[in-house]
Amino acid sequence: MTHAGNWESIDVHLLRVLHALLTDCSVSRAARRLNQSQPAVSTALRRLRDLTGDPLLVRSKNGMTPTERGAALLEPVKQALANIESIVVQQTRFDPACSRRVFNIATPDYLNAALLGSIVARMRKLAPHSQVVFHSLGPDQDFTSTLENGELDVVIGNWPQPPEQLRITPLFEDEVVCVMRSDHPLAGRPLTMKNYLDAEHVAPTPYSVGRRGVIDMHLARERLKRNVVAYVPYFNLAPYMLLESDMIFTCPRMLAEHYAKLLPVTISRSPIDFPSMSFYLLWHDRTHYADEGRWFREQIVSIVRHYASPPSRPVPSTPIRLHGTPMMV
Numbered sequence: 001m002t003h004a005g006n007w008e009s010i011d012v013h014l015l016r017v018l019h020a021l022l023t024d025c026s027v028s029r030a031a032r033r034l035n036q037s038q039p040a041v042s043t044a045l046r047r048l049r050d051l052t053g054d055p056l057l058v059r060s061k062n063g064m065t066p067t068e069r070g071a072a073l074l075e076p077v078k079q080a081l082a083n084i085e086s087i088v089v090q091q092t093r094f095d096p097a098c099s100r101r102v103f104n105i106a107t108p109d110y111l112n113a114a115l116l117g118s119i120v121a122r123m124r125k126l127a128p129h130s131q132v133v134f135h136s137l138g139p140d141q142d143f144t145s146t147l148e149n150g151e152l153d154v155v156i157g158n159w160p161q162p163p164e165q166l167r168i169t170p171l172f173e174d175e176v177v178c179v180m181r182s183d184h185p186l187a188g189r190p191l192t193m194k195n196y197l198d199a200e201h202v203a204p205t206p207y208s209v210g211r212r213g214v215i216d217m218h219l220a221r222e223r224l225k226r227n228v229v230a231y232v233p234y235f236n237l238a239p240y241m242l243l244e245s246d247m248i249f250t251c252p253r254m255l256a257e258h259y260a261k262l263l264p265v266t267i268s269r270s271p272i273d274f275p276s277m278s279f280y281l282l283w284h285d286r287t288h289y290a291d292e293g294r295w296f297r298e299q300i301v302s303i304v305r306h307y308a309s310p311p312s313r314p315v316p317s318t319p320i321r322l323h324g325t326p327m328m329v
Contacts, residue, residue, distance in 0.1 A: 010051060012084055015077055017044040021057060022074045023149065025064045033151070035102060035131075078149070082286065094291035096127040103296050106135040106143055107156045110204070110235035110251060112258045115307050122299050147284040153293055154300065155282040158214070166282045169301060172308035174252040176215065176274035181242045182264040193224075193271045202230045202238045202247045214277050215250050224272070226250075239263055252277050254308065279304075 020030035021041070031041045049055055056070040066074070103123070107116065116134060123132050135152065137143060144163050146152040162168055178196070180187055186195055203215075219226060230247065232238050238249045239259040256267045281300060287293035 019077045099127050100129045102131045104133045104152045105154050106137050106152050108137050110255050118303050158277045158279045168280050168282050171279045171304045173276040173278050174254050177253045177256050178268045178270050179249045179256045179265050182266045187266050191268050191271045196271050197226050200229045200247045201226050202249050203228045204235050205231050205233050218274050
C-alpha cells in the first residue's frame with residue numbers, strides 16, 4: 001500500500017508521462033509523443049508504479065492495456081495537466097524566440113507541399129527552438145478527439161460540414177478543376193458534361209468516414225455519376241497516374257497548378273459548376289486562450305492566406321458562423 005505522502009513526489013513530468021502512457025498504451029508511442037527516449041519513459045513508469053502501488057499498464061493481446069486503477073486515473077490526470085497549464089499560461093508571457101514547444105498540425109495531403117514548407121520556414125525564423133509536426137488525416141482518425149486531448153493543436157480541412165463543437169476560421173477558397181495528361185484525347189478543348197461523366201476518373205478515398213467531399217456531394221445532389229475506375233489514398237499520387245492512362249483527376253486548382261509545373265499535365269475547366277472548396281482552420285477551446293496556440297494559429301493563417309492570394313483564389317473576408325457566433329483566431 002502506498003502512503004499518501006508519496007504523492008508529493010508526483011511532478012508535472014510524471015503526470016505528463018502517465019497521461020501519455022494511459023492514452024497511447026505503449027511505451028514507444030508515449031516516448032515519441034513526449035520526445036523522450038524509451039528507457040526514460042520506462043523509468044518514469046516504474047516510479048509511477050511504485051508511487052501508486054499499481055501496475056497501471058499490463059501486457060495484453062494487442063500490446064498493453066490500462067488496469068482498472070490506471071483507467072480511473074486518466075481523467076483526473078488530464079484535468080490536473082489542464083489546471084497546471086492554465087496557471088502557467090496566466091503567469092508566463094509567451095516568447096516565440098525562446099519557445100521549445102512542439103506544435104502539431106494535421107493537414108489533408110492535397111495542400112501544396114511548398115505551402116507546408118512556408119509554414120516551417122516561418123517557424124524556423126520566429127521560433128527556431130520549436131518543432132512542427134505534420135500529421136496526415138486518415139479515414140479512421142477522430143481529429144475532434146485529438147484536438148480535444150491536445151495531441152493536435154490545429155487541423156486544416158475543407159469538409160462541407162465541419163464539427164460544430166470546434167473553433168474555426170476561414171483560410172481561402174479554391175476552384176475545382178480537371179487535370180489530365182497533356183496528350184489526353186480530351187485535352188485542348190472545352191470539356192462537355194457528357195465527356196466528363198463518361199471519362200475514366202481517379203478519385204481520392206474519403207478522409208473521414210461517412211463524410212463525402214465537395215465533389216461527391218455535389219454530384220449526388222445533382223443525381224450525376226462519374227466513372228471512377230481507381231481510388232488512391234493520397235491526392236499527390238493521382239497526377240502521376242494520369243501520365244499512363246486516359247483518366248481525369250478533379251481537384252483544387254492550387255494542387256493542379258503545382259503539378260502542371262512539374263509534369264506533362266494540363267488543366268481544364270470543369271463542365272459541372274462545382275461549388276468552390278472552402279478551406280479553414282480548426283482548433284479546440286482548450287487551446288483557444290493560450291498564447292502559444294493563438295500565436296501558432298496566427299502564423300498559419302497569415303502564411304496560407306498570403307500563399308492563396310491570387311485573384312483565382314479569393315480570400316474570404318467574412319468569418320464562418322456557427323450557432324450565430326463568429327469563430328475567429
